[in-house]
Amino acid sequence: MLISFPLKFISMILLLLSAGCGSIKPPVDKLAVADQLLKEANVPEVAQLAPLELHLAAEKLADAKQAMADDNFLIAERLADEAAVDARTAMVKADSLKARQNVDEIKKSIELLRQELKSKHP
Numbered sequence: 001m002l003i004s005f006p007l008k009f010i011s012m013i014l015l016l017l018s019a020g021c022g023s024i025k026p027p028v029d030k031l032a033v034a035d036q037l038l039k040e041a042n043v044p045e046v047a048q049l050a051p052l053e054l055h056l057a058a059e060k061l062a063d064a065k066q067a068m069a070d071d072n073f074l075i076a077e078r079l080a081d082e083a084a085v086d087a088r089t090a091m092v093k094a095d096s097l098k099a100r101q102n103v104d105e106i107k108k109s110i111e112l113l114r115q116e117l118k119s120k121h122p
Contacts, residue, residue, distance in 0.1 A: 026068060027077035034061050034080040037087035049094040057086035 038057050047054055064079035 024073045026073050027064075027080055030077055030080040030084070031061075031064055031068060034064065034083040034087065037084050037091075041087040041090045045098065046090050046094040049097045050090040053086050053090035053093055057083045057090060060086060 034057075038054075038061055041054055041057065060079045060083035064076045064083055067073075067076035067079060
């Protein structure tokens with residue numbers, strides 16, 4: 001009789017834990033958002049200027065899909081969120097680097113114009 005109480009108690013705890021885990025919904029929407037962001041980021045310019053961030057996003061999305069297939073919805077959700085952030089980071093980094101390149105080109109053009117003006121009007 002004493003042995004059966006701990007077994008019943010443990011069984012009840014396991015049942016409650018498994019019921020709690022079953023109530024977690026699959027993060028289908030978050031996977032879709034991460035997938036769309038990765039598609040948007042997967043362009044040559046971003047791949048050239050932010051390859052690490054793009055690679056991390058792709059890896060995390062693949063891992064999220066695997067976690068989803070394994071019914072590990074909490075991990076799938078976390079990885080999908082991280083993949084979305086990494087994809088956005090890749091796009092922002094690429095935009096930032098491209099803007100910096102444009103500023104550098106404008107500065108060079110201005111300097112060339114100054115030199116031209118100095119040579120014509122010493």
